[in-house]
Amino acid sequence: MPSDDNSPMVTDFLVIGSGLAGLSFALEAARHGRVTVLTKRRPEVANTAWAQGGIAAVWDEEDSLEAHVADTIEAGANLAGEELVRDILREGPEAVERLIEWGVRFTREGEPGTDEEGEEGEEHGPLAAHEQADYHLTREGGHSTRRILHAGDMTGAEIQRALLAAVDQHPRITLLDHHIAIDLVTKRKVLRHLAKRRLGLYGPEVEKRYGPGGPEGWMPNTEDRCYGAYGLDTTSGQVHRFLAGVTLLATGGAGKLYRYTSNPDVATGDGMAMAYRAGAVLENMEFVQFHPTCLYDASAKSFLVSEAVRGEGGILRLPDGTPFMDAVHPMGSLAPRDIVAREIDAQIKRRGLEHVLLDVSDKDDEFVRARFPGIHKTLMKYGHDMTAGPIPVVPAAHYFCGGVQVDTSGRTLIEGLLAAGEVTCTGLHGANRLASNSLLEACVTARRCARVAPDLLAAARLEGQPDVPKWDSGEARDSDELVVINHTWDEIRRLMWDYVGIVRTDRRLERALSRIDLIREEIRTYYWDSTISADLIELRNLVTVAEVVIRSALGRRESRGLHYNLDCPETDDANWRRNTLLRREW
Numbered sequence: 001m002p003s004d005d006n007s008p009m010v011t012d013f014l015v016i017g018s019g020l021a022g023l024s025f026a027l028e029a030a031r032h033g034r035v036t037v038l039t040k041r042r043p044e045v046a047n048t049a050w051a052q053g054g055i056a057a058v059w060d061e062e063d064s065l066e067a068h069v070a071d072t073i074e075a076g077a078n079l080a081g082e083e084l085v086r087d088i089l090r091e092g093p094e095a096v097e098r099l100i101e102w103g104v105r106f107t108r109e110g111e112p113g114t115d116e117e118g119e120e121g122e123e124h125g126p127l128a129a130h131e132q133a134d135y136h137l138t139r140e141g142g143h144s145t146r147r148i149l150h151a152g153d154m155t156g157a158e159i160q161r162a163l164l165a166a167v168d169q170h171p172r173i174t175l176l177d178h179h180i181a182i183d184l185v186t187k188r189k190v191l192r193h194l195a196k197r198r199l200g201l202y203g204p205e206v207e208k209r210y211g212p213g214g215p216e217g218w219m220p221n222t223e224d225r226c227y228g229a230y231g232l233d234t235t236s237g238q239v240h241r242f243l244a245g246v247t248l249l250a251t252g253g254a255g256k257l258y259r260y261t262s263n264p265d266v267a268t269g270d271g272m273a274m275a276y277r278a279g280a281v282l283e284n285m286e287f288v289q290f291h292p293t294c295l296y297d298a299s300a301k302s303f304l305v306s307e308a309v310r311g312e313g314g315i316l317r318l319p320d321g322t323p324f325m326d327a328v329h330p331m332g333s334l335a336p337r338d339i340v341a342r343e344i345d346a347q348i349k350r351r352g353l354e355h356v357l358l359d360v361s362d363k364d365d366e367f368v369r370a371r372f373p374g375i376h377k378t379l380m381k382y383g384h385d386m387t388a389g390p391i392p393v394v395p396a397a398h399y400f401c402g403g404v405q406v407d408t409s410g411r412t413l414i415e416g417l418l419a420a421g422e423v424t425c426t427g428l429h430g431a432n433r434l435a436s437n438s439l440l441e442a443c444v445t446a447r448r449c450a451r452v453a454p455d456l457l458a459a460a461r462l463e464g465q466p467d468v469p470k471w472d473s474g475e476a477r478d479s480d481e482l483v484v485i486n487h488t489w490d491e492i493r494r495l496m497w498d499y500v501g502i503v504r505t506d507r508r509l510e511r512a513l514s515r516i517d518l519i520r521e522e523i524r525t526y527y528w529d530s531t532i533s534a535d536l537i538e539l540r541n542l543v544t545v546a547e548v549v550i551r552s553a554l555g556r557r558e559s560r561g562l563h564y565n566l567d568c569p570e571t572d573d574a575n576w577r578r579n580t581l582l583r584r585e586w
């Protein structure tokens with residue numbers, strides 16, 4: 001039975017999530033105080049580690065910031081503001097240099113796989129970060145030029161390795177694995193608890209009677225403040241209070257909301273759901289990106305075939321070998337992702353296909369093997385040789401362009417609560433993310449969060465340590481019904497795939513919403529009656545995010561980027577060139 005410990009765990013900076021955003025913030029923030037990182041499985045299990053393609057940044061002299069800005073806005077279907085995009089992308093090269101300083105080894109020119117002739121690469125010693133021209137740049141959909149730094153075809157795994165090694169050696173960073181955050185601790189939550197204790201009233205009744213500040217003097221009638229989070233140690237079953245001056249959400253996305261996804265099992269929208277429950281705004285949640293090319297093979301779970309394969313010349317074909325993207329977009333198979341995924345979906349539905357084909361077999365075999373060693377090896381495991389012939393692919397949920405609304409320094413509406421990475425919406429991606437801009441955004445915004453964090457910490461210190469109640473498990477009983485959780489989880493994922501996928505209609509969205517409303521109520525009851533567990537926490541988060549995605553999709557009365565609704569198929573710049581904002585009603 002989970003129980004609360006007696007004393008809270010106090011730190012300066014609490015980081016929830018151990019991907020690129022969380023770890024790079026931790027390394028920067030540790031210069032100003034103690035950092036505690038919570039991660040819900042092993043620390044290397046993060047979306048970052050699964051990133052294949054790379055990190056986009058203006059690195060080559062032939063490239064320019066303006067070209068990167070233009071590609072980002074165009075891929076994003078003209079939703080992103082130019083100034084904001086420029087502001088974030090400008091810091092890309094500097095953020096990459098920082099990664100190199102932390103030990104990330106990007107592929108250099110001359111190394112295997114960088115030359116189609118398949119020449120052997122020379123050995124390199126450590127390079128100074130400014131020796132920019134030496135890195136090999138690849139290309140992906142929507143980019144007008146080669147501007148993506150990569151580490152073979154396992155860029156994310158290399159970043160994760162280097163950052164974890166740096167964190168491991170840092171004396172001021174404590175990393176707690178197998179700790180899943182349950183909910184944020186906010187001033188409002190503390191007030192509700194007080195109200196219950198002193199007045200015998202539940203929070204909403206107090207707020208109705210006294211307003212959001214409670215009885216006079218209880219709480220200033222201003223925006224809320226975050227004090228940290230409740231977290232479950234899934235090994236011991238104990239719930240702890242983690243109190244911090246500054247809390248950073250870096251929990252990644254919510255690909256597991258969909259039946260087919262390129263994401264690891266941890267992508268359950270935890271940060272989005274926690275922030276929403278705490279009163280933060282979720283922005284642009286209708287824009288869910290489907291990656292066009294995941295392996296179609298019943299025995300392979302979630303295997304992505306990087307867009308870099310198309311960047312190096314791979315062509316999308318119908319099963320009879322006909323290429324089909326050239327008729328759709330001037331960039332052909334390298335068109336922006338929303339366009340490619342939608343066209344594959346349309347071809348599959350129109351022709352009753354199971355999949356389409358991705359063909360890189362006309363490239364030199366040695367080059368393909370050296371450039372894509374991880375992909376080639378995994379495909380071979382499933383019996384597909386990409387050097388010998390085309391491989392079967394289908395789209396799958398890949399990335400959330402929406403998330404917790406933040407400014408360009410990662411500040412949310414809640415004082416002391418920052419967020420960075422896929423959990424957020426800075427606005428950079430607009431209605432469709434440009435390939436490999438996500439690692440860049442995570443890195444830049446985490447650095448910016450670390451710049452504002454010391455001032456937030458100082459403000460929190462002035463306020464003093466709050467009296468945060470222990471976790472109250474009430475009448476909860478151990479649940480012996482894991483089957484309920486598994487069943488509900490499957491139901492949500494199937495429903496989202498069928499009704500809230502690549503192509504939407506009003507009727508499907510409405511049907512999805514009424515079903516999700518019922519499921520949410522079922523989970524709510526189950527949640528409060530059952531002993532807390534990681535499965536239950538994730539399920540509750542998934543249903544929260546599902547609801548917000550559906551409501552956001554219903555709200556946008558046009559089609560743009562990743563949101564395509566047959567009942568309003570046109571883009572309506574006059575009325576809808578704006579972001580969707582959703583905040584929980586109290």
Ligand code: SIN
Nearest residue numbers: 052053306307435436
């Ligand atoms: C890929 O390698 O295709 C994924 C890169 C990305 O999602 O940006």
